[in-house]
Amino acid sequence: MSAVFGRVRDHWSTAWIVLSLPAIPMILAAAEAEPDWGTLLHISGEFSARLLVVTLVLTPLKQMTHWRWVRWLLARRRWLGVASFGYAALHLVFYALDEGLLAEFTAPDILSGWLAFALFVALAVTSTDGAVRAMGKNWKRLQRWTYVAAVLTLIHWVLLEFELGPALVHAAPVVGLRLAAWWRRRRP
Numbered sequence: 001m002s003a004v005f006g007r008v009r010d011h012w013s014t015a016w017i018v019l020s021l022p023a024i025p026m027i028l029a030a031a032e033a034e035p036d037w038g039t040l041l042h043i044s045g046e047f048s049a050r051l052l053v054v055t056l057v058l059t060p061l062k063q064m065t066h067w068r069w070v071r072w073l074l075a076r077r078r079w080l081g082v083a084s085f086g087y088a089a090l091h092l093v094f095y096a097l098d099e100g101l102l103a104e105f106t107a108p109d110i111l112s113g114w115l116a117f118a119l120f121v122a123l124a125v126t127s128t129d130g131a132v133r134a135m136g137k138n139w140k141r142l143q144r145w146t147y148v149a150a151v152l153t154l155i156h157w158v159l160l161e162f163e164l165g166p167a168l169v170h171a172a173p174v175v176g177l178r179l180a181a182w183w184r185r186r187r188p
Contacts, residue, residue: 015076019083022047023090030094037098044091049153049170051084056150056174060181078127081146085124088117109159116152119145150174 008014026044029035058074061067073080095101104110123146125131132139150171157167 012079015079016083019051019079019086023087026090026094030097035097037094040094041091041098044087044094045157048084048087048091049157051080051087052146052150052153053170053174055080055084056146057177060177063181064177064184082124082127085120088120092117109156112152112159113156116149116156119149119152123149 023044026040030040054073055077058070058077061070062074095103105114123143126135126139126142135142154167154171157170158164161167
């Protein structure tokens, strides 16, 4: 029985089903006669940001711990990053349906979101096995731009919400674990 569970747990389709589940009520709510776009924008943006945080904390967690579940998630990090992009794309669709695609494009809060999304597109498009092979060492360099996308996402969030607290709560694990891993590597 545990061998079957392991195969189901580790199969790519199981991961994508689980990662897609939160999108279902969002899409159903968007299809209502009068959707609450503000709530849908907030929820889809938060899911994208949270998945981005998870992808960014895995490496420092692995460096500092020997937890098996961290290694298991690390092996699926690209899937988490692509899912983060998917929720960012859903966030953009909700924004377009509510405001229009290029509404307030040059406003700093919206522009920072667009810049983060542009980076997400480049990162998601190159997240295939073929792109990894074709780009070689350059793939890892490009993927480091995830941190720039994360900072732009943080700026987008803070400028839109006018509250630093919730955005920092999401950024704190990334910054804290990165600093702790850096400090640990520097110790003799």
